[in-house]
Every structure is written in structure tokens, then in C-alpha cells.
Amino acid sequence: MHSSVTLSSTPNVVDELLDSIEVGIVILNKQFEVEVWNKFMANHSGKRASSLLGTSLFEHFPEIDKQWLTAKVDPVFSLKSPVFIIWEQRPYLFKFGSSRPVTSAASHMYQNVTMFPLVGDSGSVENFCILVYDVTEQALGKRGMAELNEELKITSRVDGLTGLYNRRYWQERFEELYKLSKRRNKPSTAMMLDIDHFKRVNDTYGHQAGDKVIKMLAALIKRCVRETDLAGRYGGEEFAIILTDSTLENATRVAERIRGLAELLEVEHDGQTITFTVSLGLAQFEQSLNGPMVWLEQADQALYRAKESGRNQYCVHEVELE
Structure with a gap:
């Protein structure tokens, strides 16, 4: 005492x-x-x-x-x-x-x-x-250690070039959203998109120009989606987005907005102006889906059809009627 x-x-x-x-x-x-x-x-x-x-x-x-x-x-x-x-x-x-x-x-x-x-x-x-x-x-x-840990956490989740989620973390979140959609039975739509003739951009202007095009497209995507949506760089010039609580009708408006803005976008590189277009595929969530990758595959198939149909457009996965 x-x-x-x-x-x-x-x-x-x-x-x-x-x-x-x-x-x-x-x-x-x-x-x-x-x-x-x-x-x-x-x-x-x-x-x-x-x-x-x-x-x-x-x-x-x-x-x-x-x-x-x-x-x-x-x-x-x-x-x-x-x-x-x-x-x-x-x-x-x-x-x-x-x-x-x-x-x-x-x-x-x-x-x-x-x-x-x-x-x-x-x-x-x-x-x-x-x-x-x-x-x-x-x-x-x-x-400082706490801030460093937070920075490392963010770095492990984010794609360094685009600032969008990287594929690994996007996949984790996507699987969680799939389970949530199963429980809530609310409309959500998966979107896959990529840059048309991207190899031609790299071959003509170089890989630095290609990276700049990818980066500019990612910035455009960020402006077109909501914070509640899940947007990520799926690989190379391909992007994956889950538009949460979004019907197919609303999703097509987002897809058309991305497509139209991308077509108007001009990327300056070494004194040259690069233009490009994108193709998109959409698939609305259905309770009958047997897994998250089945859902994503439907969006990817719709993207493939958009490519086959002439590019610079979006296509919607058509639900097969029993």
C-alpha cells in the first residue's frame, strides 16, 4: 500500500x-x-x-x-x-x-x-x-505493424495492375456469394468480359500499351459497378463481375454501358491513340445451379457466343426449359 x-x-x-x-x-x-x-x-x-x-x-x-x-x-x-x-x-x-x-x-x-x-x-x-x-x-x-498487416492483406487480395480483386480472392468471395444467393433466393447476375482482339493490341503497340488498355478498362468497370458488386481480374484481359441483387434486365444495362464506354475510350501510348472494344456474357443466378462454377461457366459460354457473333456486344445465357 x-x-x-x-x-x-x-x-x-x-x-x-x-x-x-x-x-x-x-x-x-x-x-x-x-x-x-x-x-x-x-x-x-x-x-x-x-x-x-x-x-x-x-x-x-x-x-x-x-x-x-x-x-x-x-x-x-x-x-x-x-x-x-x-x-x-x-x-x-x-x-x-x-x-x-x-x-x-x-x-x-x-x-x-x-x-x-x-x-x-x-x-x-x-x-x-x-x-x-x-x-x-x-x-x-x-x-505501424497493424497498418503494415492491413496493407499486406489488401495486397494479397488486389491485382497489382488494375486495383480490382485478383482471381484467387475473387473466387473465394464468389463462392460465398453463390451460397448466399442459394439461401436468399434473390436475383444476382454473373458477367464475364474481355477485350476483343487483345493479342493484336499487344503485337501492334507492345505489352506496356496492352497493360495500359487493361488498366483503363478496369477503371471504367469500377465506375460502372456498385461497391456491393464483386469485380475482379480473372486472368489476362478477362474480367469477372457478380452484380449482386441485380436482375438480368438491370445487368444488361450495366453490360451495355460498359460496352459503349469502352468503345469510346481512347488510350494514349507513345504518341499513338489506341481504341478497342469488349465482349460480354451474362448469366442470371438460378436455384437449379449445381455449383458456383456452373454459374460462371454459363456466363463464359455467353461471352463465347458474343465473340462468335461478331464481338463488341453482350450475350445472355439462355435458360433451358425442361
């Missing part, structure tokens, strides 16, 4: 110790009036101890919510129990600037805080101590 501190009897050596330690030390009474304010706190707050002693903490630090802190400290007085605040819960108690403003990526100091009772000889708690630890580097390290 911590013993109480009487400021008038505190030896100079203790004052020196409080000022030399690289931890913020603040002692407050029940009225939240400052009784100790060490050099760490003075250096980082820009407020000297002489200007704070005997005054309310809240007068000087408006960022501290009085109601919140009073409730947080209650166990310190009522239960004589320490209270801990970690930066993940609350980035800081005192809004201090970063201790390394030039080299640090943080705009403020991340803090871990401990508040514990100072029990007097009578056994009652009249004061409590706040310890403030600068954990900025640890916090940034942990946040």
Missing part, C-alpha cells in the same frame, strides 16, 4: 528524484488541485509547477473531460485501488506534443497512465498520484 506524501516535509532529495525521473508525476487532492508537478510534466506541458500548485487541474487542461476523469478516479478513493489507462483505450490524458516532433510520425505523445491512492496515517485517501508514461514509440510501432 502506498503511503501519503506531505509536501512540507518532503526532503530536497525527493524533489530532485521526482524531477530527474523520465516519467510524469502529478499529485492531486480530492478537489483535483495540483500539489506536485514534476519537471517531466513541466517540460512537456510548458507549464511551470509554480503556476499550477493549488489550482484545479481542469483550469489548465481543457482537453481533460472532468466528468470522465472524476468517474475514472472514483475507485482510487472508494476502493483504494489503482486505475490504469492504456493508450489503446485513450491515446493520452494530457495533450502533449510528440517528444520527437521532427523525427516522429505522431502529432501528440501517446501515454500510458497509472493513478493510485496515497493513503495517510489515518488510513483515509486524501490525495492520489498520476504517473504518465511516454509510450509514443511503442504505440507507433504497434500501429
Whole structure:
């Protein structure tokens, strides 16, 4: 159990110790009036101890919510129990600037805080101590690792050239959507599309030009589909899209929009203008489907028929009537 501190009897050596330690030390009474304010706190707050002693903490630090802190400290007085605040819960108690403003990526100091009772000889708690630890580097390290993991997760899902989902992740999501469609029995439509005569583009203008055409088409697709739709680069110049909660009628409008905009698109490369067209195949979800790949194969067959029928058009899979 911590013993109480009487400021008038505190030896100079203790004052020196409080000022030399690289931890913020603040002692407050029940009225939240400052009784100790060490050099760490003075250096980082820009407020000297002489200007704070005997005054309310809240007068000087408006960022501290009085109601919140009073409730947080209650166990310190009522239960004589320490209270801990970690930066993940609350980035800081005192809004201090970063201790390394030039080299640090943080705009403020991340803090871990401990508040514990100072029990007097009578056994009652009249004061409590706040310890403030600068954990900025640890916090940034942990946040940086979390951000890196998120970036790696995104990278593993996204095709590097187009920014659409790559085939592996698209396939995973597609199988989930198929199962969802089975349960919900709501209309969804699969769409397959690719660039007409793409080999001719590569042979005429080079593979860099071909990549630029693929990239521009992917950007066009993003503009034409909704966030709830599933669009991915299925391979090479081929793309796969699931238009969720979309009837075949709505899907044909999307297909025609993509086809028409692609036909108008001009891709500039090395001073040359490249134009191209796309063909598309559509297949609406049916409860009779025996698996996700059967559904996708229907869209692919419709795409093949669009190619065979002259390209630069869409075709719809025709449901066979029993």
C-alpha cells in the first residue's frame, strides 16, 4: 500500500528524484488541485509547477473531460485501488506534443497512465498520484505493424495492375456469394468480359500499351459497378463481375454501358491513340445451379457466343426449359 506524501516535509532529495525521473508525476487532492508537478510534466506541458500548485487541474487542461476523469478516479478513493489507462483505450490524458516532433510520425505523445491512492496515517485517501508514461514509440510501432498487416492483406487480395480483386480472392468471395444467393433466393447476375482482339493490341503497340488498355478498362468497370458488386481480374484481359441483387434486365444495362464506354475510350501510348472494344456474357443466378462454377461457366459460354457473333456486344445465357 502506498503511503501519503506531505509536501512540507518532503526532503530536497525527493524533489530532485521526482524531477530527474523520465516519467510524469502529478499529485492531486480530492478537489483535483495540483500539489506536485514534476519537471517531466513541466517540460512537456510548458507549464511551470509554480503556476499550477493549488489550482484545479481542469483550469489548465481543457482537453481533460472532468466528468470522465472524476468517474475514472472514483475507485482510487472508494476502493483504494489503482486505475490504469492504456493508450489503446485513450491515446493520452494530457495533450502533449510528440517528444520527437521532427523525427516522429505522431502529432501528440501517446501515454500510458497509472493513478493510485496515497493513503495517510489515518488510513483515509486524501490525495492520489498520476504517473504518465511516454509510450509514443511503442504505440507507433504497434500501429505501424497493424497498418503494415492491413496493407499486406489488401495486397494479397488486389491485382497489382488494375486495383480490382485478383482471381484467387475473387473466387473465394464468389463462392460465398453463390451460397448466399442459394439461401436468399434473390436475383444476382454473373458477367464475364474481355477485350476483343487483345493479342493484336499487344503485337501492334507492345505489352506496356496492352497493360495500359487493361488498366483503363478496369477503371471504367469500377465506375460502372456498385461497391456491393464483386469485380475482379480473372486472368489476362478477362474480367469477372457478380452484380449482386441485380436482375438480368438491370445487368444488361450495366453490360451495355460498359460496352459503349469502352468503345469510346481512347488510350494514349507513345504518341499513338489506341481504341478497342469488349465482349460480354451474362448469366442470371438460378436455384437449379449445381455449383458456383456452373454459374460462371454459363456466363463464359455467353461471352463465347458474343465473340462468335461478331464481338463488341453482350450475350445472355439462355435458360433451358425442361
